[in-house]
Amino acid sequence: MDAVLFLLAAAILVALGDRWPILLPAAVPVAALAGTTLPDLDMALGLGHRSGLTHSMLPVILLASRPRWWPVAAGLALGIGLHLSADVFPNAMRGFATVKVPGMGSIGRGGSWTWLAGNALAALAIGTLLLRRIATVRMTAAVLAIVAVIGTAYLFVTDGGWPALLVYGATGWAVVRRRPTG
Template sequence: MAASLFILLAVILAFAGGGGPWMLIATVAAATAAGTRLPDLDTPLQLQHRSALIHSVLPFYVALLDNRTWPVAAGLGFGVGFHLAADLFPTTMRGFATIKLPLVGSIGVLPSYLWIGINAAANLVGAFILLERIAPHQVATAALAAIGVLGAAYLFRAQGGLYALTALAGIGWLIVR
Protein backbone atom coordinates (compact mmCIF):
# COMPACT_ATOMS: atom_id res chain seq x y z
CA MET A 1 0.00 0.00 0.00
CA ALA A 2 2.81 2.44 0.86
CA ALA A 3 4.45 1.75 -2.51
CA SER A 4 1.24 2.71 -4.32
CA LEU A 5 0.90 5.96 -2.40
CA PHE A 6 4.54 6.96 -2.89
CA ILE A 7 4.47 6.18 -6.61
CA LEU A 8 1.27 8.20 -6.97
CA LEU A 9 2.91 11.11 -5.14
CA ALA A 10 6.03 10.85 -7.32
CA VAL A 11 4.00 10.86 -10.55
CA ILE A 12 1.90 13.82 -9.37
CA LEU A 13 5.08 15.72 -8.50
CA ALA A 14 6.59 14.84 -11.87
CA PHE A 15 3.57 16.07 -13.85
CA ALA A 16 2.35 18.98 -11.74
CA GLY A 17 5.21 19.96 -9.48
CA GLY A 18 7.13 22.19 -11.86
CA GLY A 19 10.73 21.98 -12.86
CA GLY A 20 12.51 23.40 -9.84
CA PRO A 21 15.39 21.61 -8.15
CA TRP A 22 13.47 20.89 -4.93
CA MET A 23 10.60 19.34 -6.91
CA LEU A 24 13.07 17.09 -8.72
CA ILE A 25 14.64 16.02 -5.42
CA ALA A 26 11.18 15.41 -3.88
CA THR A 27 10.07 13.41 -6.93
CA VAL A 28 13.17 11.22 -6.92
CA ALA A 29 12.92 10.72 -3.15
CA ALA A 30 9.22 9.76 -3.28
CA ALA A 31 9.90 7.34 -6.15
CA THR A 32 12.83 5.84 -4.23
CA ALA A 33 10.55 5.23 -1.25
CA ALA A 34 8.04 3.62 -3.62
CA GLY A 35 10.73 1.49 -5.25
CA THR A 36 11.87 -0.02 -1.98
CA ARG A 37 8.39 -1.50 -1.54
CA LEU A 38 7.30 -1.97 -5.17
CA PRO A 39 8.59 -5.56 -5.54
CA ASP A 40 6.43 -6.56 -2.56
CA LEU A 41 3.32 -5.77 -4.62
CA ASP A 42 3.71 -9.12 -6.37
CA THR A 43 1.39 -10.88 -3.91
CA PRO A 44 -1.46 -8.29 -3.95
CA LEU A 45 -1.20 -8.24 -7.77
CA GLN A 46 -1.78 -12.03 -7.76
CA LEU A 47 1.72 -12.70 -9.07
CA GLN A 48 3.94 -15.35 -7.52
CA HIS A 49 6.25 -14.13 -4.73
CA ARG A 50 9.47 -12.77 -6.21
CA SER A 51 7.90 -12.40 -9.63
CA ALA A 52 10.47 -11.64 -12.32
CA LEU A 53 8.15 -8.92 -13.65
CA ILE A 54 8.69 -6.55 -10.74
CA HIS A 55 11.92 -7.95 -9.31
CA SER A 56 13.73 -6.56 -12.35
CA VAL A 57 14.54 -3.39 -14.28
CA LEU A 58 11.09 -3.43 -15.90
CA PRO A 59 9.56 -0.75 -13.59
CA PHE A 60 12.58 1.49 -14.31
CA TYR A 61 12.13 1.07 -18.08
CA VAL A 62 8.38 1.61 -17.94
CA ALA A 63 8.94 4.93 -16.17
CA LEU A 64 11.41 5.91 -18.92
CA LEU A 65 8.67 5.84 -21.56
CA ASP A 66 7.75 9.49 -20.92
CA ASN A 67 10.56 12.00 -20.37
CA ARG A 68 8.39 13.82 -17.80
CA THR A 69 8.65 10.75 -15.56
CA TRP A 70 12.43 10.37 -15.78
CA PRO A 71 12.82 11.60 -12.18
CA VAL A 72 10.33 8.87 -11.20
CA ALA A 73 12.38 6.33 -13.18
CA ALA A 74 15.56 7.39 -11.38
CA GLY A 75 13.90 7.02 -7.98
CA LEU A 76 12.37 3.66 -8.88
CA GLY A 77 15.77 2.46 -10.07
CA PHE A 78 17.37 3.36 -6.76
CA GLY A 79 14.51 1.98 -4.66
CA VAL A 80 14.10 -1.31 -6.53
CA GLY A 81 17.90 -1.62 -6.59
CA PHE A 82 18.02 -1.31 -2.79
CA HIS A 83 15.21 -3.85 -2.43
CA LEU A 84 16.93 -6.33 -4.73
CA ALA A 85 20.27 -5.83 -2.97
CA ALA A 86 18.59 -6.89 0.29
CA ASP A 87 16.96 -9.84 -1.54
CA LEU A 88 20.45 -11.14 -2.34
CA PHE A 89 20.77 -12.14 1.31
CA PRO A 90 17.75 -14.30 2.17
CA THR A 91 17.80 -16.75 5.05
CA THR A 92 17.70 -19.53 2.43
CA MET A 93 17.37 -19.23 -1.34
CA ARG A 94 14.82 -21.88 -2.14
CA GLY A 95 11.11 -22.11 -2.84
CA PHE A 96 9.54 -18.85 -1.69
CA ALA A 97 12.79 -16.87 -2.10
CA THR A 98 13.59 -17.83 -5.70
CA ILE A 99 12.64 -15.74 -8.74
CA LYS A 100 9.49 -16.88 -10.57
CA LEU A 101 8.90 -16.37 -14.27
CA PRO A 102 5.27 -16.01 -15.39
CA LEU A 103 3.84 -19.32 -16.66
CA VAL A 104 7.14 -21.10 -15.88
CA GLY A 105 7.66 -20.89 -12.13
CA SER A 106 10.91 -20.89 -10.19
CA ILE A 107 14.15 -20.50 -12.12
CA GLY A 108 16.20 -22.19 -9.40
CA VAL A 109 18.73 -21.08 -6.82
CA LEU A 110 21.82 -20.00 -8.81
CA PRO A 111 19.80 -18.34 -11.60
CA SER A 112 17.82 -16.49 -8.90
CA TYR A 113 21.00 -15.09 -7.36
CA LEU A 114 22.21 -14.06 -10.82
CA TRP A 115 18.83 -12.50 -11.72
CA ILE A 116 18.66 -10.51 -8.50
CA GLY A 117 22.30 -9.38 -8.63
CA ILE A 118 22.21 -8.33 -12.28
CA ASN A 119 18.89 -6.53 -11.90
CA ALA A 120 19.97 -4.79 -8.68
CA ALA A 121 23.11 -3.52 -10.41
CA ALA A 122 21.20 -2.52 -13.56
CA ASN A 123 18.64 -0.58 -11.51
CA LEU A 124 21.26 1.24 -9.42
CA VAL A 125 23.61 2.05 -12.29
CA GLY A 126 20.76 3.07 -14.60
CA ALA A 127 19.27 5.30 -11.91
CA PHE A 128 22.62 6.96 -11.22
CA ILE A 129 23.29 7.62 -14.92
CA LEU A 130 19.77 8.96 -15.43
CA LEU A 131 19.97 11.24 -12.38
CA GLU A 132 23.27 12.67 -13.61
CA ARG A 133 21.61 13.32 -16.98
CA ILE A 134 18.47 15.05 -15.71
CA ALA A 135 19.86 17.09 -12.82
CA PRO A 136 22.64 19.65 -12.45
CA HIS A 137 25.54 18.42 -10.33
CA GLN A 138 24.48 20.17 -7.09
CA VAL A 139 20.86 19.00 -7.43
CA ALA A 140 21.99 15.44 -8.19
CA THR A 141 24.25 15.53 -5.14
CA ALA A 142 21.35 16.69 -2.92
CA ALA A 143 19.10 14.01 -4.42
CA LEU A 144 21.78 11.36 -3.80
CA ALA A 145 22.01 12.47 -0.16
CA ALA A 146 18.23 12.06 0.25
CA ILE A 147 18.34 8.71 -1.57
CA GLY A 148 21.21 7.56 0.64
CA VAL A 149 19.23 8.33 3.80
CA LEU A 150 16.12 6.58 2.44
CA GLY A 151 18.14 3.59 1.24
CA ALA A 152 20.00 3.20 4.53
CA ALA A 153 16.75 3.50 6.52
CA TYR A 154 15.15 0.80 4.34
CA LEU A 155 18.17 -1.51 4.45
CA PHE A 156 18.49 -1.23 8.24
CA ARG A 157 14.98 -2.70 8.56
CA ALA A 158 14.97 -5.20 5.67
CA GLN A 159 15.94 -8.84 6.07
CA GLY A 160 19.44 -9.11 4.61
CA GLY A 161 19.62 -5.33 4.47
CA LEU A 162 22.68 -4.91 6.68
CA TYR A 163 24.69 -7.20 4.42
CA ALA A 164 23.43 -5.29 1.39
CA LEU A 165 24.21 -1.94 3.03
CA THR A 166 27.75 -3.12 3.79
CA ALA A 167 28.22 -4.38 0.22
CA LEU A 168 26.83 -1.17 -1.32
CA ALA A 169 28.97 0.99 0.98
CA GLY A 170 32.04 -1.03 -0.02
CA ILE A 171 31.24 -0.68 -3.72
CA GLY A 172 30.64 3.05 -3.24
CA TRP A 173 33.95 3.42 -1.46
CA LEU A 174 35.74 1.61 -4.30
CA ILE A 175 34.09 3.87 -6.88
CA VAL A 176 35.12 7.00 -5.01
CA ARG A 177 38.70 5.76 -4.61
Protein backbone atom coordinates in the same frame (compact mmCIF):
# COMPACT_ATOMS: atom_id res chain seq x y z
CA MET B 1 -0.03 -0.22 -1.03
CA ASP B 2 2.50 2.32 0.26
CA ALA B 3 4.37 1.95 -3.02
CA VAL B 4 1.36 3.12 -5.01
CA LEU B 5 0.87 6.16 -2.77
CA PHE B 6 4.53 7.16 -3.00
CA LEU B 7 4.43 6.70 -6.79
CA LEU B 8 1.38 8.94 -6.97
CA ALA B 9 3.15 11.58 -4.87
CA ALA B 10 6.23 11.39 -7.13
CA ALA B 11 4.01 11.75 -10.23
CA ILE B 12 2.39 14.85 -8.70
CA LEU B 13 5.84 16.35 -8.07
CA VAL B 14 6.76 15.72 -11.72
CA ALA B 15 3.51 17.34 -12.87
CA LEU B 16 4.22 20.38 -10.69
CA GLY B 17 7.81 20.41 -11.96
CA ASP B 18 6.69 22.24 -15.11
CA ARG B 19 5.97 25.24 -12.94
CA TRP B 20 8.59 24.67 -10.20
CA PRO B 21 11.58 22.77 -11.67
CA ILE B 22 13.13 22.21 -8.24
CA LEU B 23 10.38 19.65 -7.62
CA LEU B 24 11.75 17.33 -10.32
CA PRO B 25 14.76 16.13 -8.28
CA ALA B 26 12.49 16.08 -5.19
CA ALA B 27 10.44 13.37 -6.93
CA VAL B 28 13.45 11.03 -6.88
CA PRO B 29 13.55 10.22 -3.13
CA VAL B 30 9.76 9.92 -3.03
CA ALA B 31 9.88 7.42 -5.90
CA ALA B 32 12.78 5.64 -4.17
CA LEU B 33 10.51 5.10 -1.18
CA ALA B 34 8.00 3.53 -3.56
CA GLY B 35 10.68 1.32 -5.05
CA THR B 36 11.66 -0.19 -1.72
CA THR B 37 8.28 -1.95 -1.49
CA LEU B 38 7.05 -2.02 -5.11
CA PRO B 39 8.53 -5.45 -5.94
CA ASP B 40 6.36 -7.07 -3.28
CA LEU B 41 3.20 -5.92 -5.04
CA ASP B 42 3.61 -9.21 -6.89
CA MET B 43 1.64 -10.95 -4.15
CA ALA B 44 -1.24 -8.46 -4.32
CA LEU B 45 -1.29 -8.87 -8.11
CA GLY B 46 -1.53 -12.67 -7.81
CA LEU B 47 1.90 -13.23 -9.37
CA GLY B 48 3.34 -15.09 -6.38
CA HIS B 49 6.28 -13.93 -4.27
CA ARG B 50 9.45 -12.88 -6.05
CA SER B 51 7.90 -12.62 -9.48
CA GLY B 52 10.44 -11.88 -12.17
CA LEU B 53 8.09 -9.15 -13.45
CA THR B 54 8.20 -7.02 -10.31
CA HIS B 55 11.61 -8.07 -9.02
CA SER B 56 13.32 -6.64 -12.06
CA MET B 57 14.01 -3.46 -14.00
CA LEU B 58 10.73 -3.79 -15.96
CA PRO B 59 8.86 -1.02 -14.05
CA VAL B 60 11.85 1.30 -14.47
CA ILE B 61 12.22 0.57 -18.18
CA LEU B 62 8.56 1.39 -18.75
CA LEU B 63 8.96 4.79 -17.07
CA ALA B 64 12.42 5.59 -18.46
CA SER B 65 11.13 5.43 -22.03
CA ARG B 66 9.62 8.92 -21.50
CA PRO B 67 12.08 11.70 -20.50
CA ARG B 68 9.33 13.51 -18.57
CA TRP B 69 9.21 10.56 -16.16
CA TRP B 70 12.98 10.24 -15.64
CA PRO B 71 12.78 11.62 -12.07
CA VAL B 72 10.28 8.91 -11.12
CA ALA B 73 12.22 6.25 -13.04
CA ALA B 74 15.47 7.29 -11.32
CA GLY B 75 13.97 7.08 -7.85
CA LEU B 76 12.10 3.89 -8.58
CA ALA B 77 15.31 2.32 -9.89
CA LEU B 78 17.23 3.29 -6.76
CA GLY B 79 14.48 1.97 -4.48
CA ILE B 80 14.01 -1.26 -6.42
CA GLY B 81 17.77 -1.70 -6.36
CA LEU B 82 17.72 -1.44 -2.56
CA HIS B 83 14.93 -4.00 -2.34
CA LEU B 84 16.62 -6.44 -4.71
CA SER B 85 19.96 -6.00 -2.93
CA ALA B 86 18.37 -7.18 0.30
CA ASP B 87 16.69 -10.06 -1.55
CA VAL B 88 20.13 -11.28 -2.66
CA PHE B 89 20.83 -12.15 0.99
CA PRO B 90 17.86 -14.26 2.16
CA ASN B 91 18.14 -16.64 5.10
CA ALA B 92 18.05 -19.47 2.51
CA MET B 93 17.66 -19.22 -1.28
CA ARG B 94 14.94 -21.80 -1.79
CA GLY B 95 11.18 -21.93 -2.27
CA PHE B 96 9.63 -18.60 -1.29
CA ALA B 97 12.98 -16.78 -1.74
CA THR B 98 13.61 -17.82 -5.36
CA VAL B 99 12.58 -15.74 -8.37
CA LYS B 100 9.63 -17.06 -10.35
CA VAL B 101 8.98 -16.34 -14.01
CA PRO B 102 5.28 -16.44 -14.96
CA GLY B 103 4.51 -19.62 -16.85
CA MET B 104 7.89 -21.17 -16.02
CA GLY B 105 8.10 -21.26 -12.23
CA SER B 106 11.24 -20.87 -10.15
CA ILE B 107 14.52 -20.16 -11.90
CA GLY B 108 16.38 -21.93 -9.08
CA ARG B 109 18.95 -20.87 -6.55
CA GLY B 110 21.80 -19.78 -8.84
CA GLY B 111 19.46 -18.18 -11.35
CA SER B 112 17.73 -16.25 -8.57
CA TRP B 113 20.99 -14.88 -7.19
CA THR B 114 22.11 -13.86 -10.66
CA TRP B 115 18.73 -12.31 -11.49
CA LEU B 116 18.47 -10.33 -8.25
CA ALA B 117 22.09 -9.16 -8.16
CA GLY B 118 22.15 -8.22 -11.85
CA ASN B 119 18.90 -6.28 -11.63
CA ALA B 120 19.99 -4.59 -8.38
CA LEU B 121 23.25 -3.38 -9.93
CA ALA B 122 21.50 -2.30 -13.14
CA ALA B 123 18.92 -0.43 -11.06
CA LEU B 124 21.60 1.45 -9.17
CA ALA B 125 23.47 2.39 -12.33
CA ILE B 126 20.38 3.43 -14.28
CA GLY B 127 18.91 5.34 -11.35
CA THR B 128 22.12 7.28 -10.81
CA LEU B 129 22.62 7.99 -14.52
CA LEU B 130 19.03 9.20 -14.96
CA LEU B 131 19.39 11.41 -11.91
CA ARG B 132 22.57 12.94 -13.34
CA ARG B 133 20.61 13.80 -16.51
CA ILE B 134 17.94 15.78 -14.65
CA ALA B 135 19.96 17.46 -11.90
CA THR B 136 23.14 19.41 -11.36
CA VAL B 137 26.10 17.67 -9.77
CA ARG B 138 25.34 19.25 -6.39
CA MET B 139 21.65 18.41 -6.58
CA THR B 140 22.53 14.84 -7.60
CA ALA B 141 24.78 14.54 -4.55
CA ALA B 142 22.06 15.93 -2.27
CA VAL B 143 19.39 13.62 -3.67
CA LEU B 144 21.69 10.60 -3.43
CA ALA B 145 22.45 11.52 0.19
CA ILE B 146 18.71 11.55 0.94
CA VAL B 147 18.27 8.22 -0.86
CA ALA B 148 21.22 6.84 1.13
CA VAL B 149 19.41 7.74 4.37
CA ILE B 150 16.24 6.08 3.03
CA GLY B 151 18.27 3.04 1.99
CA THR B 152 20.03 2.78 5.33
CA ALA B 153 16.71 2.96 7.19
CA TYR B 154 15.14 0.40 4.84
CA LEU B 155 18.05 -2.04 4.91
CA PHE B 156 18.43 -1.69 8.68
CA VAL B 157 15.04 -3.34 9.22
CA THR B 158 15.12 -5.79 6.29
CA ASP B 159 16.46 -9.34 6.26
CA GLY B 160 19.77 -9.36 4.39
CA GLY B 161 20.03 -5.61 4.87
CA TRP B 162 23.54 -5.15 6.25
CA PRO B 163 25.41 -7.15 3.58
CA ALA B 164 23.21 -5.51 0.94
CA LEU B 165 23.94 -2.06 2.34
CA LEU B 166 27.68 -2.67 2.08
CA VAL B 167 27.52 -4.01 -1.48
CA TYR B 168 24.98 -1.45 -2.71
CA GLY B 169 26.81 1.42 -1.05
CA ALA B 170 30.17 0.41 -2.51
CA THR B 171 28.68 0.01 -5.97
CA GLY B 172 26.88 3.35 -5.71
CA TRP B 173 30.09 5.06 -4.69
CA ALA B 174 31.88 3.52 -7.70
CA VAL B 175 29.12 4.66 -10.10
CA VAL B 176 29.09 8.21 -8.74
CA ARG B 177 32.89 8.45 -8.68
CA ARG B 178 33.20 7.20 -12.26
CA ARG B 179 35.07 9.73 -14.33
CA PRO B 180 34.41 10.21 -18.04
CA THR B 181 37.37 9.14 -20.16
CA GLY B 182 38.86 11.11 -22.99
